[in-house]
Amino acid sequence: MEGNKDEALRCIAIAQKHRDAGNYGSARKFVQKSIGLFETPEAQKLLASINAAEAAGTAKGATASGTETSSSSSGARQRTAASSSSSNGTSSGIGGEKRDYTTEQVTVVKRVRACKVTEYYEILELSKTCSDGEVKKAYRKLALALHPDKNGAPGADEAFKMVSKAFQVLSDPQKRTIFDQSGGDPEDRSGGMPARSSAGFAGHPFSGGQGFEGEISPEDLFNMFFGGGAGFAGNGFGGGFGGGPVFTTNLGPGVFRTTQFGGNLPRRNQTAQAADSRSMLMQLMPIIILFAFSLLSNLSSFLTPTPVPDPHFAFTQTARYNVERVTPGLNVKYFVNPSDLNSHSVIGPELAKQKGLNQEKAGRAVAKFERKVELHWTEEMYTECKRGLDHRERRRDAEVGLFGIGTDWEKVRAIEKEVIPSCVEYERVRRR
Structure with missing residues (x-):
């Protein structure tokens, strides 16, 4: 269906990232999902390239395995070398210890690190319509694969933090809603302070039904799933003598x-x-x-006495407002009703002394009134200018499309060069 085209294109973009990271299984899953939603030539070409790349990688691995077998010799030394060949290498951990890792672990780390830090759905390999159960299941799988105690590949620590951050956002309904609307980190909306849900984590399936607020570290999230204690030492939480958790407040x-x-x-x-x-x-x-x-x-x-309201006016001539006036400061043309202006308790006497509405030298009350007219006119020009800029930007985005495929760039540049009259007037006033 045509309505699924945007989601299908998004799945193609995710599949391309997985293919570039060498994760062909996930890439194939997303490209097949794209074909199921809305079949496109790009999806078919991408699927063919994924199959070809995977076949080339399999053939290369088989050749390397045959070479290693033919060059090996008998004895305990060869068995030890074969055992160590299952590990792709080692990396230095805390204190300088060496941590082993496998090729599969390196692939998982590269796939996660290839995503942007705020691409939470791509990090967990989920779609925007995923359920809470799918979020927890995806986090459980990746947390076991990336935990620093289990994965010593370079960058595993950062990948584990990215997975934990994605779970924190997508498992919280309020943060997930903010992220779906803005596309950015929901915690940045509070000016650098940690975002707090109005209900904390009360009712969370892993909180034990005890309400609390505050940020949770990646290690705490991992311990909530796989053991390590429900207390949060160092985070203001601990066990009390009465059998419940204790919350400490600094007064x-x-x-x-x-x-x-x-x-x-x-x-x-x-x-x-x-x-x-x-x-x-x-x-x-x-x-x-x-x-x-x-x-x-x-x-x-x-x-304080109640101020007298100003007379009504308009920037376009009508049957009621049919007398034209021009402000002396910004030369703004406006229209008034002569009877309303003459009957005004403050402006009326001044106009009577000046012998008519078109008197050039205005009194104090008339000058104050016309300054307000100029202020209203400036605000109206600013509003119209902003509305025109927004409309022009929407037209440009609609012309470019999602990926810019088949875009008429000459038409896009013509839209960008369009002059908005209200913006020109606003700039003229602002320079004065």
């Missing part, structure tokens, strides 16, 4: 508050209780200040 230099979930509450001494009272007062202080400002502003509104 200031040398003052901490602990809260236990599920079980008896811990006893606190008088110093901690006094610190809690001061902390509560400090938390309520912004509300108290806001209430005081609101009270003062309401009081001042009673003492």
Whole structure:
């Protein structure tokens, strides 16, 4: 169906990345999915190239294996060499120890590292319509393959962190929604502070039903799946004497508050209780200040006389607004109703002294009114300019398409050179 074409093209792009990384199985899976959604010549060509590359790699591996067998000799030394040949190499770990790794592990690392850090679906080899169960299953598989204790290939640590980050985002419904809408890291939307879900991880299948908030390290995610304790030492979590987890809050230099979930509450001494009272007062202080400002502003509104509203005007001539005027500052043409202007309690007397609407020398009230007219006109030009730029950008993107295949670039350049009159007027005013 034509509606599946965009998803089919996206699957082709993912398949190309897997093919370039040497992961032919995943590449074939995505290109076959693309053909099932919407068959294209590009998908057929890509499938043929994947089959050819895999066949060439298999033949090369068979030749290398035959050479090794013919050149081997008998004895324990040859058996030891054959045993070590199953490992592709070693890498230095923490403290300088050597960590072995296999060719398959190197392939997994290269496939993950070939993805961008925010391509969470591609990292886990999932589609945008995947379920929570598929996200957990994909993470379990890749975490076992990439954990630094099990995979010593170069770059395995970074690949494991990328997989853990992808799981953190896609397993959280709120973060996943933000990512699907923006396409970027949802935690960057809070100005560099860690993003927090309103419900934390409460109800998470691996949280034990205990609510908490905050970031989880890749090691913590791995331990949640494969053991290693449910406590989060060093992250403000720990076990309490009452049988539930304990959350520690820093209230200031040398003052901490602990809260236990599920079980008896811990006893606190008088110093901690006094610190809690001061902390509560400090938390309520912004509300108290806001209430005081609101009270003062309401009081001042009673003492300040109600300003007289400005006369109505329009930038286009109509039956009601049929008298033309021009502002002296920006030469903005606008139209007013003469009866409304003459009957105004502030501007009307000034116009009467000036003997008509077209008097060149304006009074103080008239000058103030026309400055507001110029401000409204500037804002309107800015809005129209921005709307015109957005419309031109959408037309350009529609002309280019998803991958720029078959694009008429002359038409694209013509669209980019189109002049927007409101932008020209806005620039003229801004330079003055």
